Amino acid sequence: xxxxxYYNPTNLVFGKGxxxxxxxxxxxxxxxxxxxxxxxxxxxxxxxxxxxxxxxSIDATIVELAGIExxxxxxxxxxxxxxxxxxxxxxxxxxxxxxxxxxxxxxxAGARYDGDVWDFMVQKATIQDALPMGSIxxxxxxxxxxxxxxxxxxxxxxxxxxxxxxxTFPRFSILDPALTFSVPRDQTVNGIVDIMSHVFxxxxxxxxNAPLQERLCESILLTVIENAEKxxxxxxxxxARSNLMLCGTLALNGGxxxxxxxxxxxxxxxxxxxxxxxxxxxxxxLSIVFPNWMKYVYRxxxxxxxxxxxxxxxxxxxxxSDEELALAGISATRAFFTRIGAPATLSFYDxxxxxxxVMARSAVLFGPIGNFxxxxxxxxxxxxxLSL
Numbered sequence: 001x002x003x004x005x006y007y008n009p010t011n012l013v014f015g016k017g018x019x020x021x022x023x024x025x026x027x028x029x030x031x032x033x034x035x036x037x038x039x040x041x042x043x044x045x046x047x048x049x050x051x052x053x054x055x056x057s058i059d060a061t062i063v064e065l066a067g068i069e070x071x072x073x074x075x076x077x078x079x080x081x082x083x084x085x086x087x088x089x090x091x092x093x094x095x096x097x098x099x100x101x102x103x104x105x106x107x108x109a110g111a112r113y114d115g116d117v118w119d120f121m122v123q124k125a126t127i128q129d130a131l132p133m134g135s136i137x138x139x140x141x142x143x144x145x146x147x148x149x150x151x152x153x154x155x156x157x158x159x160x161x162x163x164x165x166x167x168t169f170p171r172f173s174i175l176d177p178a179l180t181f182s183v184p185r186d187q188t189v190n191g192i193v194d195i196m197s198h199v200f201x202x203x204x205x206x207x208x209n210a211p212l213q214e215r216l217c218e219s220i221l222l223t224v225i226e227n228a229e230k231x232x233x234x235x236x237x238x239x240a241r242s243n244l245m246l247c248g249t250l251a252l253n254g255g256x257x258x259x260x261x262x263x264x265x266x267x268x269x270x271x272x273x274x275x276x277x278x279x280x281x282x283x284x285x286l287s288i289v290f291p292n293w294m295k296y297v298y299r300x301x302x303x304x305x306x307x308x309x310x311x312x313x314x315x316x317x318x319x320x321s322d323e324e325l326a327l328a329g330i331s332a333t334r335a336f337f338t339r340i341g342a343p344a345t346l347s348f349y350d351x352x353x354x355x356x357x358v359m360a361r362s363a364v365l366f367g368p369i370g371n372f373x374x375x376x377x378x379x380x381x382x383x384x385x386l387s388l
Contacts, residue, residue: 216256220257364380
């Protein structure tokens, strides 16, 4: 295990009916609030009215930014920054899933920066300050409710880039599992894959002697597997939804499950290039890429993949060799994704070979990606080819 520093300032407010605490939680940060949300589902479910009522109870001035995209666009972020400046916004409230939260974080950082917010995504600048923000989560997936990370797409240049900063952690995040009851099945599936993929990125490490971190990862994966199909078959199962929601938060909340280890993130880097061009759902892209990344790299550390097969999928070794056992675990991963309805190939979205070289080149723009196995442009292209 390596030396580490762990920091997480977010106040997590979890449970049924916790939106009723919004006014109290918000009032410490100012009265002019930018309300950021997506396509309008929060209006159909009644959550919008509840949020407005809570903010009106503290006499807040509400500025709205609606229409945040599933892969949040740079144009929307810039529009939000302009609103913050023109309306003298003091606090940002994101209501929605990870994309809405990511956009709000970028807006919060950009509003306190003299240059272009895209500078943060292309490593031309680092975030030194940000407006305070909070969130109400409506989708179990990204962990954005309790970390400082965000991913933004520039649709004009077909680039999708991420940033992370201690300045963009939400001050508070309200998590009521009942708010996920109305999430469509395909979005629930994509969220499940996203949660598991976040764990994979931290579990598959070359770092040794980190048994606690390994078991934290395995416990989240097992809990997701145990609850995924319950939530899909019975969308109003509060306990199943609660377990998935907390798994999503703990899977990526600033490094809790990977402290002292070297995580990977190559598969996310590859998926970002796919969705930057084709605008497919992030979780769906990960469902396609991750098992193929596993097939490409598993020999780098067979013992981690055999442990994964045995502990997570309950596969008995029997007479299997290490390689056979490792491959059985990878096959079980693909089978589970397929069973819950996640796609297995890029052809599902009519994606062919036309942009493989473009995506592979862009994925390694700042150098090789990943740590479990350092991937160069040719490696990325091979994984993309396996994903066709």
